[in-house]
Amino acid sequence: ETMEPQQEQALLNRLFNRIAAIIAANHGTIDKYIGDCVMAFWGAPLPVVDHAWLAVKTVADIGDMLLDFNAEQLQEGLAPIQLNIGINSGVVSVGDMGSSIRRSYTVLGDAVNVAARLEPLAKRYDVALVAGERTAALAPQVQWQWLDTVRVQGRAHAVQVYAPFDAQQPAAELDAQQQHEAALWQQFRQMYQARAWHEGLQLLHTLQALRPGKRLYVLYQERLSTFIRQAPPPDWDGVTETAK
Numbered sequence: 195e196t197m198e199p200q201q202e203q204a205l206l207n208r209l210f211n212r213i214a215a216i217i218a219a220n221h222g223t224i225d226k227y228i229g230d231c232v233m234a235f236w237g238a239p240l241p242v243v244d245h246a247w248l249a250v251k252t253v254a255d256i257g258d259m260l261l262d263f264n265a266e267q268l269q270e271g272l273a274p275i276q277l278n279i280g281i282n283s284g285v286v287s288v289g290d291m292g293s294s295i296r297r298s299y300t301v302l303g304d305a306v307n308v309a310a311r312l313e314p315l316a317k318r319y320d321v322a323l324v325a326g327e328r329t330a331a332l333a334p335q336v337q338w339q340w341l342d343t344v345r346v347q348g349r350a351h352a353v354q355v356y357a358p359f360d361a362q363q364p365a366a367e368l369d370a371q372q373q374h375e376a377a378l379w380q381q382f383r384q385m386y387q388a389r390a391w392h393e394g395l396q397l398l399h400t401l402q403a404l405r406p407g408k409r410l411y412v413l414y415q416e417r418l419s420t421f422i423r424q425a426p427p428p429d430w431d432g433v434t435e436t437a438k
Contacts (some may be wrong), residue, residue: 235301312355
């Protein structure tokens with residue numbers, strides 16, 4: 195809101211040039227630019243092996259790029275850039291779509307819609323990437339951390355959402371403390387789903403000691419404190435409704 199349109203155009207062109215190069219290097223296809231958003235997909239026009247992993251790797255590479263990009267921003271007296279990214283995997287329809295006046299090469303399907311709904315959730319959980327369950331299953335190179343079970347806008351069925359535990363480290367390279375934290379979080383997830391609020395809150399205190407200030411743990415501490423004061427109904431299924 196503080197930038198003139200031409201300033202914003204120059205900024206986005208500089209940023210998109212770097213993002214586009216990273217997507218291309220990881221065998222992705224840029225679909226379109228929507229304002230300050232980039233939409234990309236993998237697997238077309240040619241099949242791509244390890245498409246889910248390459249999509250996740252793209253996020254890590256973009257994160258590395260942003261370190262240099264934001265250093266340049268600060269040198270120019272401009273605010274740093276933060277990105278929200280959503281990735282989902284599934285069967286979609288790809289091809290030329292549109293009207294008789296204008297058509298574009300794009301993808302359509304429920305998996306695409308879910309990806310669009312996951313992207314804004316990254317800000318809620320304070321992570322760079324929110325991925326769907328299928329993506330997490332297809333990219334075992336990553337140590338995934340479960341975030342929540344959410345019902346996204348415009349979709350009846352809830353989805354499990356995940357974020358990389360450490361986007362810069364493969365699952366096999368986590369140190370002992372990180373492995374301990376991941377194991378504790380798995381225990382917490384079981385307690386949460388079993389409605390063991392008090393035990394879960396105690397475990398969250400331990401997790402917060404390991405990772406002070408981590409938004410995910412603060413969010414669940416607030417949620418469990420609310421549940422202790424006023425328990426959800428007996429038919430509570432653990433699903434979080436996302437804001438419309």
